[in-house]
Amino acid sequence: MHIQDGTGKGYQAEVNAEHRLQVGAVTYTAERHSNEAEGNAYQVLFSQSPTAGDDCIFYMVNSSQTMNLIAEGIWLYVSAAGEVSVKLGAKGTRNSATALTPVNCNAGSGNSADGTFEKGADLDGGSATLTGGSIVSMYKFSAATDTKYFNFEQDIIVPQNQTLTLWCSSASPTVTGHLVFNYHS
Numbered sequence: 001m002h003i004q005d006g007t008g009k010g011y012q013a014e015v016n017a018e019h020r021l022q023v024g025a026v027t028y029t030a031e032r033h034s035n036e037a038e039g040n041a042y043q044v045l046f047s048q049s050p051t052a053g054d055d056c057i058f059y060m061v062n063s064s065q066t067m068n069l070i071a072e073g074i075w076l077y078v079s080a081a082g083e084v085s086v087k088l089g090a091k092g093t094r095n096s097a098t099a100l101t102p103v104n105c106n107a108g109s110g111n112s113a114d115g116t117f118e119k120g121a122d123l124d125g126g127s128a129t130l131t132g133g134s135i136v137s138m139y140k141f142s143a144a145t146d147t148k149y150f151n152f153e154q155d156i157i158v159p160q161n162q163t164l165t166l167w168c169s170s171a172s173p174t175v176t177g178h179l180v181f182n183y184h185s
Contacts, residue, residue: 031072034182039109040067044102046119047176050168056123056130057175058166059094062158064114067183071156071164076139076177077147083140083169088156090133090165094118095126102181114183123165133165141173 005011014022028036035041048057062069076084097118104111124130139150158164168175 030184031182034184035106039106039111041105041182042102042113043105043178043180044100044117045178046100047174048119049121049174050171051122053170054167056165056167057119059118059123059163061116061163062160064160064183067185069158070182070184071152071158072180073149073151074177074179075147075149076175077145078141078173078175079144080172081141081143082173083138084175085135085167086137087133087165087167088136090130090163092129092131094120094123094130095128096120097123
C-alpha cells in the first residue's frame, strides 16, 4: 500500500506487511535543532567572588516574548570549599551588577540572547530588593575543584519574565563557570 503526501507533489510513503511506515530518518536532539536550525543556543561565562555567605552572584531573566529559555547544565570551578545553589523565581533589583553577554554557539547566527544577564559580588545586598525563589539544584564542594559539568537532568525551563540565579554559601570561593542554554518554543 502507498500513502500519498497530500500536497499534490506526488510523493509516496510505503506501508509494509507489518503495517509499519517504511522510512529513512535522521534524528537529532532539541538542543542541536535550537543551535543549528534556529541559531538560538548560548553559553554565558562568569567569574565572581561573593562578599559574604548566601550572596547572589549571578542573575538572568528571560525576556523573550515567544520562547522559553531552557537551561541545559552548568560548568563550575570553585577556588575553595563552599556551596553553590541554583534558584528559580528570585525577583527584585540588584546591587552593583555587571552586565554579561552570552555567546551564540552558532558562529553563523546573527541572533542574540534575549534577556538580562548579570554577575556581582552581592547582587542581593545594599539597596537591592532581590528576594524569594526556590532552590532547584545545589552543589557542595569540600575544597577547590577542577572545572566540572553538572547536567540538569530535567532541563530547567525559564519562561518569559522569570529568573534563574546562582547563590554562594560562603565568602571563600571564587566561582567560575558558564551556563549552557537555548531558546525553544
